[in-house]
Amino acid sequence: MSTIKKFFYVNRKAPYGTVYALESLEVVLIGAAFEQDVTLAFIDDGVYQLMKNQSTAGIGMKNFSPTYKALGDYDVTKLYVEKESLEARGLTIDDLMDLKWEDEDDDWAENDSIRVVTSAELADIMSEQDVVLSF
Amino acid sequence: MAMLHTVNKSSFDRNTFESCLRLAKEGSSVLLIEDGVYAAMKNTTAAEQINSAMGTLTFYVLGPDMDARGIKADALIDGFKIVDYNGFVDLSIEHDSVQSWL
Helix, strand or coil, X not given: CCCCCEEEEEECCCCCCCCHHHHHHHHHHHHHHCCCEEEEEECHHHHHHHECCCCCHHHCCCCCCHHHXXXXXXXXCEEEEEHHXXXXXXXXXHHECCCEEEEHHHCCEEEECEEEECXXXXXXXXXXXXXXXXX | CCEXXXXXXXXXXXXXXXXXXXXXXCCCEEEECHHHHHHHECCCCCHHHHHHHCCCCEEEEEHHHHHHCXXXXXXXXXXXXXXXXXXXXXXXXXXXXEEEEC
């Protein structure tokens, strides 16, 4: 049972309007707890999950966006955002949370978790995965 | 008959907002709520459609749903009015009928 598989989580829904984004996070954390090789993709409305400055007091729902900042501590360090999806929504990487992970093999150097990639690049990454989970 | 249209789905995920714009008559109001609020942002692929409808329809967006999603007032298309829940109630009363697009 020690085989490490490449798990790929595809996020295509905006947060709060449906429960998909929150459920995806829960499953990502489970995958990470089993020390699998976890990669997240944010496509279409999924890019909205990573927006800065989310504040849910007014709608009476839990703001789960801080959880994305904790992903690095669970060795979830690969968050790919599709460039085309960002552009269609008038967004840039500056509209997204600044997510970091610390590399213990490199004197705890801080690295960016979010990487903006084109559809073609994302297609290559997706095709290399063992297990794909869609949310 | 002034009608209030509410849209609660993302215009990038469903065609609800598009249908609303197609069928809303001049003088009606459109209130974006829940995931519908994303359509109110500048520089999106939906922005041009909204700009051309701005003259005939009045556009509102629900503030608490913007805040939840990290959308600041300065990110909105010019002409959008922000309302809170009380404002939502007022709009419902001021209009003759409400069409909640699903």
